[in-house]
Amino acid sequence: MRLYEEGRPRLGRFRRLHTGKVITSMLNRKSAGEWCRGGIRLSGPLLCESVGGAEVIEGLGRVAAVCRETLGGGPRIRRPLAEGSSLDIVEITCCDDRRSFRPPVLVSGPKAGVTRMLLVRSGGFLARVNGREEFTDPVTGFVLRQGDEVAFAHPAHTRDISTMLDLGLDVYGDVCGDLLPPAQNPVVPVTAALDLAHRRLVSACRAGIDGFEVAERVHHLLTTVPTPHTPARTGRRAATVQAHRRLVDHTRAVLIDGPLTVSLEELGRQVGCSPFHLSRVFHQVTGQTLNRYRNQLRVRAVAEDLAGGHSSLRTLAATYGFADQAHLTRVFRQHTGQVPSAVRAMLRPAGPGERI
Incomplete structure (x- = not known):
């Protein structure tokens, strides 16, 4: 949203007419070919009315409060895409620019046993999984198991958007064991087939599909997971x-x-x-x-x-x-x-x- 027009200063008040689409944008970062000039950006229909500067400041304060509540005190937005007894899919938008690692957390889920797969659509971050560090971006994902210790850092200053799939072991246990990488190597190389299956799954979930189709699309996605690359032994220290x-x-x-x-x-x-x-x-x-x-x-x-x-x-x-x-x-x-x-x-x- 612009608070001015070229050659003519303009102040405005906005109110949300559509819920659930709060998006934060990084300061002076390039996104989708355009330079973002900082602050909070709201996606969805907005109504602008001419008002005084005090109301603009008050309105921006309310937006900041909404974002703090949405992010839970941190620069992260979670948007559920699908939920079932053995499957949860969540879109995560993160605008953190903290280069050092945040305190580690243990992987847990609402199910008794869960395998968590994280795939990135844009941006990137550094993940430390059980002491192993790996930069994660649209070319590389990773898999976590229940009880794994994971911490994140953001050496790149761009916003990252990821999809988190929590797969219940009661239904997906055999599939995860056969198709996903072993616990000692959580890295998932994201091939073109896996990337496209991921993006199509997100698009379908946003459009609204039932649990049967979600499960089928997830099974299709898992069949596209390739074997992780193992660097050749070089004899180096x-x-x-x-x-x-x-x-x-x-x-x-x-x-x-x-x-x-x-x-x-x-x-x-x-x-x-x-x-x-x-x-x-x-x-x-x-x-x-x-x-x-x-x-x-x-x-x-x-x-x-x-x-x-x-x-x-x-x-x-x-x-x-x-x-x-x-x-x-x-x-x-x-x-x-x-x-x-x-x-x-x-x-x-x-x-x-x-x-x-």
């Missing part, structure tokens, strides 16, 4: 291995922080090493090249914007550093097997019962 992992996590945080138009040379300068060393270490730790990883981030950022209603591929190509619209379409198809228009149709707010 443990301290060197840890230093390389920290370098990779730092690099991923810098890319998430944006812009994704950054050059390899500039990326090397930001993380403090040569482009050659950075490329070699990144490939060794992750099993993929920096270019492929960056393209995955760009493709998934485009998918997130398409799901949000953005339709101009030319604008998205410029925003995320593609040479032109044809280049965006070509890279998008290479990574997803689909053209952007097809994925946009898949992620539109459709009715229940559509093909999974």
Whole structure:
């Protein structure tokens, strides 16, 4: 919402006409191709009326109070997407920029036994699971078990949006045991198939579907989970291995922080090493090249914007550093097997019962 018009100062009062859509935006951070100039942003129909400055300040104070209540004292919003006796799906929007880890918490749920899967749609954060640190972004998710100890930090300053799936072991126990990574390695590589299944699940839940279809879509999502990458043994000292992992996590945080138009040379300068060393270490730790990883981030950022209603591929190509619209379409198809228009149709707010 703008409190002014170009060339003409304007003050306004707003009141919410639609509930349940409070969104916080980071200060001076780029989101969906536009610069946010800070503060609280409300999504949904709003009514503006001309009033005095005192009423504007009072109104902003009320909005801040609503957000504090919604976030429970912290910069996080939880939005339930689906709930059942053995399955909970929650969307989490977090605007934390705290670089140090928050106090750890134990994974627990309303069910007697639960496996928790966390998949990121945009942004990224650092997770410490039972002492193991892993940067998590749209290319990497992770799985938690009941009793795991987890803490989070946010080296990137962008807002992150994630989906948390709590899977009851009474129904999903066998599936989790067969398809999800072992407890000692909680990392889930997010392939194009898993990412698309995740985004389609969120879109369908928002549109409103029954428990039967939710369960079927979740089972389909679980079948797309790939085998985690295991870095090759190099004979290097443990301290060197840890230093390389920290370098990779730092690099991923810098890319998430944006812009994704950054050059390899500039990326090397930001993380403090040569482009050659950075490329070699990144490939060794992750099993993929920096270019492929960056393209995955760009493709998934485009998918997130398409799901949000953005339709101009030319604008998205410029925003995320593609040479032109044809280049965006070509890279998008290479990574997803689909053209952007097809994925946009898949992620539109459709009715229940559509093909999974």
